[in-house]
Amino acid sequence: xxxxxxxxxxxxxxxxVLAEAxxxxxxxxxxxxxxxxxxxxxxxxxLIILVFAIWVPNTFLTQTTFxxxxxxxxxxxxxxxCVVIPLAARVFDLSIAFTMTxxxxxxxxxxxxxxxxxxxxxxIALGAALAIGLINGFVVVGLxxxxxxxxxxxxxxxxxxxxxxxxxxxxxxxxxxxxxFSSIAQTDIGGLTLPVLYLxxxxxxxxxxxxxxxxxxxLYATGFNPDAARLQNVTxxxxxxxxxxxxxxxxxxxxxxxxxxxGSGSPTxxxxxxxxxxxxxxxxATQLRGGRFNAWGTVIAVLLLGTGTTGLALASTPQWSTxxxxxLVLIVALAVTSGRVGMPKRLRRRAAVAA
Amino acid sequence: xxxxxxxxxRPARLAVLSALLAIAAVAVTACGSSGSSGSSGSSxxxxxxxxxxxxLTTADKLAAQWAQRPTQIxxxxxxxxxxxxxxxxxxxxxxVSACTSLYKNLNDAARxxxxxxxxxxxxxxxxxxxxxxxxxxxxxxxxxxxxxFPRAVFSQQLKQLQQMKIPVVESSxxxxxxxxxxxxxxxxxxxxxxxxxxxxxxxxDSGGKAHTLYVDLPVYNILKPVRQYFEQNYAKLCAGxxxxxxxxxxxxxxxxxxxxxxxxxxxxxxVNYVAYSLGALNVGVPAALRQAGLANxxxxxxxxxxxxxxxxxxxxxxxxxxxxxxxxxxxVWADALARLFTGQxxxxxxxxxxxxxxxxxxxxxxxxxxxxxxxxxxxxxKKLWGK
Numbered sequence: 001x002x003x004x005x006x007x008x009x010x011x012x013x014x015x016x017v018l019a020e021a022x023x024x025x026x027x028x029x030x031x032x033x034x035x036x037x038x039x040x041x042x043x044x045x046x047l048i049i050l051v052f053a054i055w056v057p058n059t060f061l062t063q064t065t066f067x068x069x070x071x072x073x074x075x076x077x078x079x080x081x082c083v084v085i086p087l088a089a090r091v092f093d094l095s096i097a098f099t100m101t102x103x104x105x106x107x108x109x110x111x112x113x114x115x116x117x118x119x120x121x122x123x124i125a126l127g128a129a130l131a132i133g134l135i136n137g138f139v140v141v142g143l144x145x146x147x148x149x150x151x152x153x154x155x156x157x158x159x160x161x162x163x164x165x166x167x168x169x170x171x172x173x174x175x176x177x178x179x180x181f182s183s184i185a186q187t188d189i190g191g192l193t194l195p196v197l198y199l200x201x202x203x204x205x206x207x208x209x210x211x212x213x214x215x216x217x218x219l220y221a222t223g224f225n226p227d228a229a230r231l232q233n234v235t236x237x238x239x240x241x242x243x244x245x246x247x248x249x250x251x252x253x254x255x256x257x258x259x260x261x262x263g264s265g266s267p268t269x270x271x272x273x274x275x276x277x278x279x280x281x282x283x284x285a286t287q288l289r290g291g292r293f294n295a296w297g298t299v300i301a302v303l304l305l306g307t308g309t310t311g312l313a314l315a316s317t318p319q320w321s322t323x324x325x326x327x328l329v330l331i332v333a334l335a336v337t338s339g340r341v342g343m344p345k346r347l348r349r350r351a352a353v354a355a
Numbered sequence: 356x357x358x359x360x361x362x363x364x365r366p367a368r369l370a371v372l373s374a375l376l377a378i379a380a381v382a383v384t385a386c387g388s389s390g391s392s393g394s395s396g397s398s399x400x401x402x403x404x405x406x407x408x409x410x411l412t413t414a415d416k417l418a419a420q421w422a423q424r425p426t427q428i429x430x431x432x433x434x435x436x437x438x439x440x441x442x443x444x445x446x447x448x449x450x451v452s453a454c455t456s457l458y459k460n461l462n463d464a465a466r467x468x469x470x471x472x473x474x475x476x477x478x479x480x481x482x483x484x485x486x487x488x489x490x491x492x493x494x495x496x497x498x499x500x501x502x503x504f505p506r507a508v509f510s511q512q513l514k515q516l517q518q519m520k521i522p523v524v525e526s527s528x529x530x531x532x533x534x535x536x537x538x539x540x541x542x543x544x545x546x547x548x549x550x551x552x553x554x555x556x557x558x559x560d561s562g563g564k565a566h567t568l569y570v571d572l573p574v575y576n577i578l579k580p581v582r583q584y585f586e587q588n589y590a591k592l593c594a595g596x597x598x599x600x601x602x603x604x605x606x607x608x609x610x611x612x613x614x615x616x617x618x619x620x621x622x623x624x625x626v627n628y629v630a631y632s633l634g635a636l637n638v639g640v641p642a643a644l645r646q647a648g649l650a651n652x653x654x655x656x657x658x659x660x661x662x663x664x665x666x667x668x669x670x671x672x673x674x675x676x677x678x679x680x681x682x683x684x685x686x687v688w689a690d691a692l693a694r695l696f697t698g699q700x701x702x703x704x705x706x707x708x709x710x711x712x713x714x715x716x717x718x719x720x721x722x723x724x725x726x727x728x729x730x731x732x733x734x735x736x737k738k739l740w741g742k
Contacts, residue, residue: 059621064647068621071646072614167459168452172662174722177670186642193646262639264663267452272610309611313618319602322611 040336041287041297044329045304052311059314067191073306074195075261078254079273080280080298081202086243087281087293088210089236090223092148093244095136095155096251096277097270102158103129103255105166108265111181112173118180122256129252132158133245140244141237151244162267171265185260195257199299202250206295219243220292279330280305286334305329414558414592421552421713424720425728428735429683429707430690436697438740440469444692445491447501450479454502456681456725457526461500463682464689467733467742472500481508488512495519498692502526503577506536522695524688527577538691538704540684543580548711549658550584552677553630556656556713558593560628560674566597567628568619568653570612570636574605578632581658585630599626603636612636613643620649631657634664634676641672660714665722668714678712678720682727686736693740 032038052060059065079096086093103125110121132154139150175181187194210216221229222236230236251270259265283305284298285291308325446461448454462472475490477483488509491499499516505528506513516523517535526540557565567589571582582600589598601619603612617640620626631637634657644650650672657664660676667673691704710728712718720726729735 056622059618064621068614068617068643068647072611072617072643076610168455170452170661170663172666172722174666174669177666177672186645188646191646261642262663263642263666264638266609266638268609272606272608276610306614310614310618313615314622316601316619316622319604319607323604323606 036336038290039287039300041283041300041304041333044333044336045300045307048304048307048311048329052307052315056311056314060311063191065310065314069303069306069310070196071193072310073302074193074199075254075258076273076276076280076306077199077299077302078195078202078250078257079270079277080284080302081199081206081295082247082250082254083277083281084206084284084293084295084298085210085219085246086147086240087285088216088219088223089240089243090226091140091240091243093136093151093247094148094274095132095151095158096247097274098155098158098162099129099132099248099251100255100258100270100273101162101267102132103252104259104269105162105171105265105267107256108171108173108176108259109165111175112171112265118184121181122184125256126249126252129248129255130245132252133248134241136244136248137241141241147240147244166265166267168267170267172263176259176265177263182260182263185257193261195261198253198257202253203295203299210292210294215239215242223293276305279326283330283333301333304333410592410594411558411563414555414563417551417555417592418559418713421548421555421711422715422718424712424718424730425710426730428729428732428739429687429709430703430739432703433739434690434693434697434699434741436699438468438693439696442468442470442497442692442696443494444470444472445494445496445499446472446474447484447487447491447499447504448474448476449501449503450477450483453681457502457685460682460685460725461688464686464736467737468689468693468740470497470689484508485512492516492519496521497696499523500525500688500692503528505576506530506534522692524691526684526688529576529580532705537695538688538701540687540704540707540709541577543577545709546577546580547584548708549581549677549679550586551588552711552713553585553656553658554588554592556675556715557589557628557630558596560654561593561596563593563596565593565628566623566625567593567599567630568616568623568626569598569600569630569632570616571600571602571632572605572608572636573602575633578658581632585632597625599623608635609638613639616640617643617647617649620644620653621647624652627653629653629655631655633657634659634661637667637673638663641667662723662725665714665719668716668719669722671716674715676714678714678728679709680726680728682725683710683729683732686732690736690739 036043079100082096083093106128107121107125110116110124111118114121116124136151136154139145139154140147143150145153185193185195189197210219218229218234219239221232221234222239226236254273255269258269280301281293281298283301285293287297287300288294289297305326308329309322312321312325444461444465446458448458458472458474465472473494473496475487477487484504485508489512492512492515499521501523502525504525513523513535522537523535524538525536528539529543530536530539532539557567569582569585572578586598589596599619601615603615607615616629620629637655637657641650641655644653655673656675656677657673658677660678664673664676668676687704687707687709691701694701694704712728714720
């Protein structure tokens with residue numbers, strides 16, 4: 001599946017591929033760090049903040065707005081982070097929305113309708129998510145089905161299972177609205193809710209793995225050129241399974257957090273998050289790491305889009321304005337960073353020279 | 356064209372992109388402030404400027420009346436003839452959870468009468484709806500039951516069913532009976548009580564001093580009359596009260612609605628009531644209000660309560676709901692089919708007023724997923740049916 005870039009020609013050696021998976025050394029660090037090509041979306045974000053600060057001065061530039069943007073976009077951020085590791089390995093996981101829903105209704109059922117307790121219910125829900133990840137791994141790697149189609153198929157099966165067990169009815173119960181379960185998502189620390197903390201911690205963990213571990217380098221190598229990586233003894237199959245298991249587990253976390261936030265297990269919880277997650281991940285890939293999918297770029301993208309949604313709502317704009325904003329910002333942010341996804345600039349230049 | 360643009364310098368490309376953004380921003384601002392109702396946060400003052408004691412009294416009476424639990428099913432005329440058993444009914448599921456609930460309850464009513472119900476699923480797309488109706492034609496059942504489908508999508512199949520003399524009963528469409536459709540429940544003109552319940556509770560609770568935000572889902576046509584009835588009753592009962600309206604796109608359900616509602620309330624701090632045209636719009640909002648420090652500043656009422664909102668009411672996070680039970684509707688369907696199968700007219704079903712109720716924490720019947728408004732509805736229906 002193409003991510004909008006051209007494949008590296010054969011002239012680019014495997015050594016270059018693996019070498020490129022390591023972070024590049026810029027000549028002028030600060031200039032490069034603050035350049036449009038590195039953080040163009042941040043400049044767009046600042047421009048958007050300026051626009052709304054002028055447009056709705058009384059309500060936008062306040063601590064409450066800052067908290068609102070973070071709190072209301074934490075789950076979207078978690079879902080966007082789900083797909084960063086698979087995309088780094090050039091794997092698509094389209095089942096994350098249904099995995100999120102499955103874990104949500106699972107934890108809701110066990111909390112509301114059984115006496116197992118919150119912690120076991122959470123573990124069971126995560127276990128369900130883990131099982132989905134392993135199934136995806138089997139389908140994509142074991143059976144060799146393209147990840148885009150394979151996870152679309154497993155997602156469809158998960159959806160059918162959810163409908164079968166919930167009858168398309170939300171799972172409700174008074175225990176879902178009370179502590180300790182509600183505290184998972186509704187605990188307030190200085191105006192920020194716990195899901196914001198989860199987002200930052202998970203983003204930090206993904207950043208560390210991708211940027212500072214051999215596993216991360218190998219994931220990128222698998223994504224850039226799986227054949228070359230395999231020839232360099234990178235266990236690409238294992239890494240692809242790892243990426244699918246990780247995305248499912250994170251989707252499971254998002255589902256549990258979302259269920260705690262709304263106080264019920266919705267059989268359609270994940271549906272609105274799939275497109276938003278991929279949009280944020282692709283936009284985030286154009287930031288900070290020169291075309292590589294990365295955690296902090298994804299977080300920036302989520303908050304950029306969330307700032308617009310909140311700002312437009314504060315300005316009482318028409319219902320279609322958010323879609324217009326999202327579409328335009330994606331185009332502008334990608335354009336100002338000369339957005340190309342999937343291959344770092346140095347590799348693209350070498351590929352062009354070799355050609 | 357692409358080759359020309361690619362030769363532009365980066366500053367030139369940025370300038371053009373910025374101009375595009377600016378144009379879009381101006382368009383959004385202009386359309387947002389155009390003042391046409393329903394498309395953005397439009398505001399109006401209901402009724403005259405003087406608050407009338409008589410209006411408040413009426414609102415109090417209506418709210419008290421609707422808060423009483425109904426005790427009678429909407430039909431009182433016995434069938435008077437043996438109802439044939441073994442009938443096969445096809446139910447076409449619209450694809451949302453409300454229709455699954457209709458199927459379940461229709462199944463219960465049908466079993467009482469010795470009938471079977473076969474569910475034909477759709478995904479809501481016109482193609483899947485057509486395919487479902489074609490399946491119904493192929494099945495040649497004794498009757499077809501459906502909810503929420505505009506006639507235009509299945510007109511050809513409807514003609515075929517009519518030629519085969521297979522009755523069709525529906526609900527929740529703005530269609531009219533006739534031309535193959537024998538009965539439509541919850542038609543637009545039947546929805547008056549929903550708007551009245553919302554308006555009377557707000558007026559009573561606020562003492563006639565409400566500033567209400569009405570949150571709507573315009574993609575569902577059947578909610579348009581709810582809004583109209585609400586506005587009419589609100590203008591009459593809550594003279595001098597303000598009314599704002601925002602529309603929510605379908606894509607925001609389950610994701611952005613809390614943010615949109617909280618943002619509107621922050622931008623309009625005078626709003627002290629929020630009324631939703633559908634209970635699903637309120638999911639996640641109470642928590643978002645709490646996080647924004649607004650939970651004690653607004654009161655919430657939903658139209659068509661569901662388990663989530665009844666839980667919210669029980670825990671004080673939402674204040675009232677207009678309750679309507681799918682159970683009652685499906686048993687009226689079954690009654691109409693029983694009369695048709697025994698060769699009787701179904702005027703009593705066409706004129707049936709489905710039960711509604713205003714639910715608050717004081718009279719909350721259940722927090723479960725579904726409950727009948729008429730407690731002993733099964734006994735009453737069985738008596739009419741001679742069972």
